[in-house]
Amino acid sequence: MHAAGLRFHSVPRPSKALLLRLLLILPIPALWCMLHYTGRLAFLENFTVDWRFKWRGELPPPLKVVYVDIDSKSITDIGNLPWDRAYFADVCEAVLGEGRARVVGIDYIFSERGRPEVADMERFQRGTWRLAQYLFQQPEPPVVVAASYAAADDRDINGMPIVRQFPRVLDPPEAEPEPPELPEFRVGNRIYNAPNVGLIDTMAGSTREVPMFAQVGPMTWWHMSLEIARLYWKLPPSAIRLEDGRIVLVGGDGARLAEIPLRDGQDLEVNWFSKWESPHNLRMSFTNVLVAARMLKSEIPEDRQAAARLLGVMEGAIVLIGPVDPLLFDTAPTSLDDYPVPRVGIHGNLLKTIFSKKFLRHPAPVFSFLIILGTTAVVCAMSLAGGARGVIWKGVAMLLMVGYVWISFEAFGHGHWILPVIAPLGASFTTCFAAIVMQLVEEEGQKRRIKGMFGTYISPELVNQMVESGEEPKLGGSEVPITAYFSDIQNFTQTAESLSPVELVEWMNQYLSVCTDAITQKGGALDKYIGDAVVAMFGAPVAQADHASRACVAACRVHQRLGELRKQWMLDFGARWGGVWRMCTRIGLNTGVAVVGNMGSRSRFNYTMMGDTVNLASRLEAVSRIYGVDTLVAGSTRAEAERAGCPCVFRLLDTVVVKGRSQPVDVFEVMGLAEELPPMALECRGLFGEGLELYRRQDWDRAAALFMQASRLECTQTLIEGQLTPSRLFMQRCMWMKANPPPPDWNGIFTMETK
Structure with missing residues (x-):
C-alpha cells in the first residue's frame, strides 16, 4: 500500500441549522412525557377513555x-x-x-x-x-x-x-x-x-x-x-x-x-x-x-x-x-x-x-414514557424519510399510529388497561410537525413579508387566508352561525366634554385596548370601532362550537378589566379627569345566523357581518341601558352558551319587542362568572325570578314586594347617578300597572318604543 495512493475523505460536519433543529425537536417528546406525568392531559385522555368504554360495550354483571x-x-x-x-x-x-x-x-x-x-x-x-x-x-x-x-x-x-x-x-x-x-x-x-x-x-x-x-x-x-x-x-x-x-x-x-x-x-x-x-x-x-x-x-x-x-x-x-x-x-x-x-x-x-375484580389499571410511569418516546422516534423517522418511497413511509407512519390506537382499545377491552393515547399521538404529531416546519422556513419567509405588508391594513385572519389561498380578495359572504358583540360607553359625549383632545385620545386608547384584548383572548374577531363603540364577532372567520359561551365570558372580562382600569384612573388622575373614572360600558350579544364576508366596493371593502342577528345585538346594547345592566343577551345566546357549558350566570329580565322588529325575544342579564359571584347575587336572581312570575300573573303588590327585596341585593354597578336597576325598574312598572291595569289577555311582553 502506497501512501501516495491513499485519499482521505473528510466526514461532513452537521450544519448549525441541523443542530439547531435537533435541539429544538428533542425536548418536544420530553415535554409530552412531563405533561402526561403531571396529569395536564387528563382532560383529553378522559375523552379517549370514554371512546374505549363505548367501543368495548357493556359487560355481564357479576352480581344481581x-x-x-x-x-x-x-x-x-x-x-x-x-x-x-x-x-x-x-x-x-x-x-x-x-x-x-x-x-x-x-x-x-x-x-x-x-x-x-x-x-x-x-x-x-x-x-x-x-x-x-x-x-x-x-x-x-x-x-x-x-x-x-x-x-x-x-x-x-x-x-x-x-x-x-x-x-x-x-x-x-x-x-x-x-x-x-x-x-x-x-x-x-x-x-x-x-x-x-x-x-x-x-x-x-x-x-x-x-x-x-x-x-x-x-x-x-x-x-x-x-x-x-x-x-x-x-x-x-x-x-x-x-x-x-x-x-x-x-x-x-x-x-x-x-x-x-x-x-x-x-x-x-x-x-x-x-x-x-x-x-x-x-x-x-x-x-x-x-x-x-x-x-x-x-x-x-x-x-x-x-x-x-x-x-x-x-x-x-x-x-x-x-x-x-x-x-x-x-x-x-x-x-x-x-x-x-x-x-x-x-x-x-x-x-x-x-x-x-375487574379494576381499571394504568402502566407504570416508566413504561408510559417508553411508549411515548418509542412511538415518537419510530413515527418521526418514517415521516421524515425522503426519496422515492417517502410517501409510502409516511403512510406506514400513519398506519403505525392507527395501530397503536387499536392496541390501546384492545388492551382496555380485554385487560382493562388504560394505555396513554393523547401523549404518544401528540408527541408524534408535534415532533414531526416541528421538523417539517423547520424545513419550510425559507418558504415561510415570503409569506411573512406579505403579512408585514398588509397586516397593518386588514385583519390578521384575512391576511392568513389570502396568503394560504393565493387568491385575490373577492367581494361576497356566506351564512354562518355567530354571536354578534356590540358595546358602547354610556354618556360618552358628556364625559368626553371634560377632556382635552389629547386626553380624550389617551383615554379612548386605554379603553379600546382593554376591550379588544378581552375579546381576542376569547377567540373573538374585531369587526370595527365606531367612535367609542366596539363591534366584534365570535364564530367567524374561524368556526367555534362554543362561540356564544366565549362571547359571554369575554363580556364579563371586559367589565372586570374596566373596573381595574377605573381604579387606576382614580389613582393616576383623580378629579382632573372629571367623571371619567365613573365610566361604564353596556354590551349587547345575540346569537344566530348572519352573512359574514367581504363587504363594500371592489376597490375598498371590509370583512364584516350583516343581518337581523347583528341588528338585534345592536338593539340589545341600547336596551341594556333601560334595564340598568352591564350585559344584555338574547335567549338564543343564553341557550347556546349553557349548551356549551358556559361558566356565566344568567338572569331572565323580560320578554321584549325591540324597535324595528315584530317578534318578541327573551332578554337575559349576564350577571357574571359563577365562581366570582357573591352568594347574594344568586339570592337576588331567585327573588327577581319569583317577582317576574308574579308580575306576569298581574299580582302587582306581591311582585313589587319581591322586587323590593331583590333591589337590596342588586349587584349591577350603577356608576351613573340615578340609573335604574332591573328590580327598581319593575317596581315602577308594578306601580304603573296597578294604576293602569292591562287588558285580560295581556301576555307580559314589553314593546320598546325607541331604539
Whole structure:
C-alpha cells in the first residue's frame, strides 16, 4: 500500500441549522412525557377513555343489582320530598323479608335539615321513630344509609354558607377536617345516627373516580359500596382495612375477599359495566315497591301473592334506593351514557367492579414514557424519510399510529388497561410537525413579508387566508352561525366634554385596548370601532362550537378589566379627569345566523357581518341601558352558551319587542362568572325570578314586594347617578300597572318604543 495512493475523505460536519433543529425537536417528546406525568392531559385522555368504554360495550354483571327508583311517578303518587320516613322502613322490610334481598343501600340523606317546614309533624315524628326502630332492631338489618360532605348546608352566625371540604389524604388540611353529614333520627330530645353508614360523595361532580373513604382523626367513614359489600359478605366493620395504598376486605377465615387498588391513596376508578338504560339494570319504581309492601299485609290472598311475585325478583340481590328524577338534580354524565344519568348508578357499577375484580389499571410511569418516546422516534423517522418511497413511509407512519390506537382499545377491552393515547399521538404529531416546519422556513419567509405588508391594513385572519389561498380578495359572504358583540360607553359625549383632545385620545386608547384584548383572548374577531363603540364577532372567520359561551365570558372580562382600569384612573388622575373614572360600558350579544364576508366596493371593502342577528345585538346594547345592566343577551345566546357549558350566570329580565322588529325575544342579564359571584347575587336572581312570575300573573303588590327585596341585593354597578336597576325598574312598572291595569289577555311582553 502506497501512501501516495491513499485519499482521505473528510466526514461532513452537521450544519448549525441541523443542530439547531435537533435541539429544538428533542425536548418536544420530553415535554409530552412531563405533561402526561403531571396529569395536564387528563382532560383529553378522559375523552379517549370514554371512546374505549363505548367501543368495548357493556359487560355481564357479576352480581344481581336492583334499583328502586325515586322517580317522577313516585313523586306524583306520594308527593314532593322529604317523605314520611316510615315509607323507607316499609320498603326495606319488604325487600329484605319477602324479597329475600341481601343488602339495601339508600342513596338519600336522612337529616334533621330535611324536615319539612309545613307538614304534620306528629306524622313526621312517627315515621322517624318507625325507621329508627327498624334500623336499630336486633339483629341489625343489612341496610346502609347515605352520608355526605356535599349535602351539608350549614351557615355561620352571619348567615354565610359553610362548605364542608372532603378530607383528601394527599392534601394536608389547614385545620381539623369536619366529619360528613350523617343520617340523623330525632326521637324526643335525642338524635340517633344510623348503624351502617356509607359515603356517597364524588369529586367535583365526576363519575370517573370516587373517594372510597374519609378520615377525620381516628374515625374512618367508608364509601357506601364498601359498606354494602361488607354486609353482603356478612362481615363486621373491622373487616375493611387500609393496607399499602389499597383497601382490603378480609373474611372471617382470614381470606382476602377483595383487594381494591387506589389512585392517589384514596380513589377508585369506576369500571362502568352498563348504561343506565340497559337490560342488565333491573329497575322498579319506589311507589310499586311501597304498594307491594302494603299488599303483603292485605287480608286478600291474591294481593299477597301478587306482592310476593313482584318482590321475588330481588332474591339474593343488592337493592339500591335513590333519586332518578332529573328535577332532583342528582344526575351526571358517565363514560357509557351520552347524557346525564342518576348518580345512584355509580354505587351499582362500583359494586360490580369490586365483586368482579375487574379494576381499571394504568402502566407504570416508566413504561408510559417508553411508549411515548418509542412511538415518537419510530413515527418521526418514517415521516421524515425522503426519496422515492417517502410517501409510502409516511403512510406506514400513519398506519403505525392507527395501530397503536387499536392496541390501546384492545388492551382496555380485554385487560382493562388504560394505555396513554393523547401523549404518544401528540408527541408524534408535534415532533414531526416541528421538523417539517423547520424545513419550510425559507418558504415561510415570503409569506411573512406579505403579512408585514398588509397586516397593518386588514385583519390578521384575512391576511392568513389570502396568503394560504393565493387568491385575490373577492367581494361576497356566506351564512354562518355567530354571536354578534356590540358595546358602547354610556354618556360618552358628556364625559368626553371634560377632556382635552389629547386626553380624550389617551383615554379612548386605554379603553379600546382593554376591550379588544378581552375579546381576542376569547377567540373573538374585531369587526370595527365606531367612535367609542366596539363591534366584534365570535364564530367567524374561524368556526367555534362554543362561540356564544366565549362571547359571554369575554363580556364579563371586559367589565372586570374596566373596573381595574377605573381604579387606576382614580389613582393616576383623580378629579382632573372629571367623571371619567365613573365610566361604564353596556354590551349587547345575540346569537344566530348572519352573512359574514367581504363587504363594500371592489376597490375598498371590509370583512364584516350583516343581518337581523347583528341588528338585534345592536338593539340589545341600547336596551341594556333601560334595564340598568352591564350585559344584555338574547335567549338564543343564553341557550347556546349553557349548551356549551358556559361558566356565566344568567338572569331572565323580560320578554321584549325591540324597535324595528315584530317578534318578541327573551332578554337575559349576564350577571357574571359563577365562581366570582357573591352568594347574594344568586339570592337576588331567585327573588327577581319569583317577582317576574308574579308580575306576569298581574299580582302587582306581591311582585313589587319581591322586587323590593331583590333591589337590596342588586349587584349591577350603577356608576351613573340615578340609573335604574332591573328590580327598581319593575317596581315602577308594578306601580304603573296597578294604576293602569292591562287588558285580560295581556301576555307580559314589553314593546320598546325607541331604539
